[in-house]
Amino acid sequence: MKKKGMDLTEGPIFKKLVIFVLPIIASSLLQQFYNTADQMVVGKVAGVDAHAAVGATTYMTNLLLNLFVGMSIGATVTCAKYFGAKDREGIHRTVHTSIALALFGGVIIGIVGLFVSKPLLSLLDTPKGILDRASNYMSLILAGSPFSLVYNYGAGLLRASGDTKRPLYILSISGLINVILNLVFVICFNMEEVGVGLATVISQMVSSVSVVLILIKRDDEMHFEPRRMRFHKAEFLNILRVGVPSGLNAILFNFANLSLQSTVNSFGKEYISANTAAASITNYISLTQNAVGTGIVSFVGQNYGAKRYDRIKKVVNIGLLTLFAVSSVMALVLALMPETLLGLFTKEAVVAKYGVGKALMVGVGYIIFIPSVVYAAALRGMERSKTPMNVNIISICVSRLAWLHLVYPLFEGSTLMRFNLIFVCLPMSWLFSSIAMSIAFYMLKKKFPKTPEKESPTE
Template structure:
C-alpha cells in the first residue's frame, strides 16, 4: 500500500538524479498524452468508418476552432502548474492552498465565458473559413455540444495541471485512461449502435472528460498533507489571480495565435476540397502521436524547473534541461521512425479510400524531420516556462507561426499555381509548417543559451514585494 501511495502522490524533483526524476515524470505523461490523443483518434476512426470521408472532414475542421476558444483553459492550466510546482518546491503550504482555490474559481468564470462566446461566434467562424456546405452543419453541431459541455474539459486540464505541478503525473494518467475507455465505449454505442452521428461523438467526449475531471478533483481533495482546501480559499485573491494570469496568459496567447494561424491556413486547406481536408485530418491525428514525446518532456521540464527554482537549486535546472532535451529528441526519433515505417497501415485505419491514404502518407513524410526540431523547442520552452519566463516562448511562437508559417503557406501556394492547380500545390500547407518548426528550434536553442530566463521566478518576486512592503 505504501508503494502505491508513493507512486500516486506528489514527487519531489529537487533531489535525486535529474534525468531519472524527469523520466519518471515524463513516461506517465507520455502514456497519458497517448490516451488523450486517443480521444480525437477514436472519434475520427469511428466517424470515418461508419459515416464516411465527409463526416471525417467535418470533425477535423472543428479542431482549430476548438483550440482557439479554449485558450483560457490553457492559460489557467499553465499558470496553475507553474505556481503549484514553485510553491511545492519551496514547501509553502499557505501559498499553494491559495493558488489551488483561485484556480477553481477562475476556471468556473472561464467556462461560463466560453459557453457564451462560443454560442455567438462558432457559425460565423465556420462561414468565414469557407467551410464546404457538405460539412458545415455537422461541424457546427459537433462544436456546440463540445463548448456547452466544456466544464469537464476545463476542469480536467486545470486540475491535472495542478497534479502535475505537484509532481504527480501518474494519477492524471490513470484518470485519463479511465475516461478514454469510457469515450471509446460511448463512441461505439452512440454512433455504431444508436446512429447518433457526429453529435454522438461529441456527447461521448463531453461525458468522458467530465468523468476525468471529477476523478482529478477527488484526488486533490485527498491530498491534505500538502495543502488545505477550505471555503476561505475558494475566492479570488488579487495577487494570486494576477500571478496565475501573468504566468498563464502568454501560453494562452500562444495557443490563440497558433489556433488563429491554423484557422487562416484552414481556409487555404479548404480551398483544396473535401479530399484534402480529410487527408489533413488524418495527418493531424497521426501527428498528434508524433508530438507526444515533445509535449510530455516539455511539461516534465516545466514541473522539474519550477520545483528547483522554487527551492533555489539553479544548478540542477540546466543539468536537467540538457538531459531532458536529449531524452525528448531520442524518443521522438523512435516514434517518428515507427510512424513512417507503418504509415500506410496507420492511415488506412481512418479510411477505406486508397487515394486518401496515399495523399495522407505523402503529406506526413514532409513533416517527419520536423518532429525532432519540435522536441528541442518544447523541451527548452518547458524549462523556461517552469522558471517563470512564459513570455519568451510566446514571442518565438508568434515569430514562427505568424511571421513565417502563414505567409509562407500562401506564398508557396501562390507561386505554384498552374492551369491544372489553380490554388497551387497542396504540399504548401505542410512545407510551411516544417519550415516554421525548424526555425523555431534554432531560435529557442539560441535564446535558452543566452539565459535571460534565469532571472525569472514567482517566488523571488513575491519575496521582493513582501520585503519592500515591510521596509516601508
C-alpha cells in the same frame, strides 16, 4: 509538508525525470489513442462527411479554448514554485484560485461557443455540405469546456506537486468510457459526429469530477474545499503573468493554423479528411513532445522555487536527448508505412493516398521542433512565459502566414502537389522557432547564479 507527490529538487535527475514524465507521456498517448479510436469510428462507420466535419473544427475549437488552457500552465508553475519553496499557504491559495479560474473560463467559452461556432466556421470557408454538421459538433465540444478546463487545471496542480500517476488513472477510465460511448452512439444510434461530441463531453465530465474529488480528499496543503474557492489576488496575478503569455502563444499558433485550415478547406472534403487522418497519426509525436515539455515545466518550476539552477540546466539537457531519441524512433515507424497507418482512419483509399505527404513532412519535421519545445518549457517553468510568446509570434505565426499568403500562391502543379506544399510552412517555422528559442535560453542561462553541486554521480 506531507509527501503526496514527488520532491523534484533532490535526488538523481534522470531517474526522477523518467519516473515523473512517463505517466505524462502515457496519459498523452492514451488520450491520443482514444482520439484515434474516435476518428476510426467516425471515419470508418460514419463516412467522409462526418470525418471531415469533425476535422474542420479542430483549429477553431482550439483557438477559443487555448487562452484558458494556456493559463493552466500559469497555475502549474505557480504551484510548483511554492512546492519548491515549501510555501504551504501559497499552495493552498493557488489550488482554490486555479479551480475558480477554470470554472469561470469554461462557462464563458461554453456560452460564447453556442453563438459563434457556425459564423466562425463559415469564415474558414468550410464546405457548405458539412458546415451544419461541423457547427453542431463544435458547439457541443465547447459546451463541455467547464469540464475540460477543470480537468486541465486540476491535473496541472497534481503534476506541480510531483503526482503524475493519478491524472493517468483518470484518463484511463474516462478515455475508455469515451470509446465505449462512441461505439454506442455512432454504431447503435447512428448519431455520427453528434455522438462523437456527446461521448467526448461525458468523458470530460468524468475526468473533471474525478480530479476535483482527488483534491477534496487530499489531507495536505493541496486539499480543496469548494466553499473556499475564490480568486486570491497574489496567486491570481501570478497565474495571469505566467499563463496569459502561454495562452496567447497557443492562440497565435492556432490563428496561423486557421489560415492553413482555410487553405485546406478550399480543396474539398476528401482533402479535409486526409488532413484530419494525417494529424491523427502525427499527433502521437507532437503529444509525446508536449508531455515531456509539461514535465519539464513542473521539474524546472520546483527547482526554480528552490533556487537549484544546477538541476535546471541538467534536466534541460536530459530532456533534449530523450526527445531526440523517442521522436526519431516514432518518425521512423511513420516513414516505413505511412499509407498503411492512414488507412486505419478512412475507408476511402484515395483519402489515405492524399494524406501521405503531409504525414511524412510533419512527422519527420517534428524532430526539428525539439529544442523549441524543451527550452520554451524551461523558460515557462522559470516564469519567463513572455519570451516563448515573443519568439513564436515571429518564428511561427509570421513565417506561416507569409508562406501561405505570399509564397504558396506562386506555385503551380497538380492538385495533390499544391495540397502538400501547404504544409511546408510547418517544419520551416519549427526550424526558426528552435533557433530563436535556443538563443533565448542560453542568454538566460548565462545569468544563472552559481549553485553548489549536491547530486550524486548517478545523475
